[in-house]
């Protein structure tokens with residue numbers, strides 16, 4: 001048999017039918033649903049008199065529009081309230097399992113899927129959300145879909161799709177202490193650009209990726225979409241299997257006790273999952289290599305994730321750019337970001353800090369940020385008006401509180417909030433005011449992303465926490 005990539009294997013396993021032009025009907029194992037992209041899909045289904053094809057394949061949650069404070073008061077903003085209420089009504093009506101706003105299992109859709117074991121190796125996972133690429137960390141074929149496709153999946157449990165090309169991004173070696181998954185993926189995007197992965201499914205491999213926890217792998221795959229690829233993948237290994245074991249939706253978990261019970265279904269699943277890696281000699285259409293030991297803590301300076309440099313660098317000088325198009329883009333970005341050319345990134349002072357989003361709101365991210373806060377001691381800098389920590393789910397929040405991380409944050413002047421997308425894109429009350437500058441652990445730094453006129457610098461949780469404490473960006477490798 002010819003050697004296949006992981007992507008080839010996942011694809012082949014889910015093809016139901018192939019048209020002459022190569023369009024495939026692909027079976028979808030898991031459909032995650034949130035409040036922003038589902039209302040028209042449910043409406044379309046109802047108007048057509050169709051039923052949901054396979055209820056148990058769906059899991060829904062509201063995350064973008066939920067408030068992160070005073071939840072007992074309900075949702076004050078009428079637009080957000082309508083979105084959340086609509087998802088509640090639709091799920092209740094058709095019978096889709098949903099974690100409602102005050103359920104402690106609620107959280108960002110890309111955090112709760114894996115946390116519940118709803119995302120498993122070998123699955124096809126879709127959601128009306130571009131950061132569905134996150135779930136590829138499990139060796140699952142996962143990508144975002146549009147609202148009309150949400151309706152198609154609800155009605156048929158399939159999707160019409162065309163196969164992408166295979167790209168391998170190999171990160172070999174060991175990262176320096178203080179450098180993590182977020183720095184790796186920002187460095188990748190800095191290297192290949194936001195269109196570098198367009199038309200490809202990216203498999204992330206190499207010893208530095210294998211050394212990452214599942215949380216770290218999710219951070220990397222989360223941003224595959226920012227590199228232009230709809231889907232990112234990491235091969236299954238023992239780290240993957242240990243993570244999924246005993247989760248509520250994982251085979252082998254006793255539904256009565258919620259404990260791991262094992263059994264034949266679990267054994268068979270594990271045996272299959274262990275085949276989910278690229279075969280030796282499998283063909284990749286493109287291969288990119290990075291040396292992990294050379295990656296420094298990253299900070300974005302512009303209005304696209306590819307506008308990224310290391311903490312040791314300076315804001316680019318457009319006058320040094322010969323290409324007119326690139327020069328124009330740098331000039332526009334610097335103007336929006338109100339940055340002087342050649343200013344050291346470490347001298348940029350910030351107004352707000354956001355630790356959260358589907359990129360960096362898992363327990364490990366909370367630990368990483370809290371460890372920096374603890375090490376530096378004292379309180380957030382006086383120029384920092386607001387430092388938000390927004391755990392990715394109620395269960396992450398609960399775990400962090402068991403470990404006393406909330407106390408570490410609160411004692412230093414951070415706000416400890418309820419789970420949701422929050423200031424990642426400001427669909428709720430958490431936002432930047434015009435002109436405010438933010439150190440953010442999220443994934444997009446587009447103009448106005450965190451509030452009209454707001455200025456976003458993407459960084460790791462450790463870098464965000466350090467910036468909060470010192471009021472400007474600092475090299476976390478020095479805080480040892």
Ligand SMILES: CC(C)[C@H](C(=O)O)[C@@H](O)C(=O)O
Nearest residue numbers: 036037128129130131144425
């Ligand atoms: C609202 C949703 C459709 C959107 C996405 O698809 O990614 C959002 O989650 C984002 O991060 O911009």
Ligand code: SF4
Nearest residue numbers: 131357358421424425
């Ligand atoms: S946390 Fe941000 S990136 Fe993730 S789904 Fe929510 S809005 Fe999108």
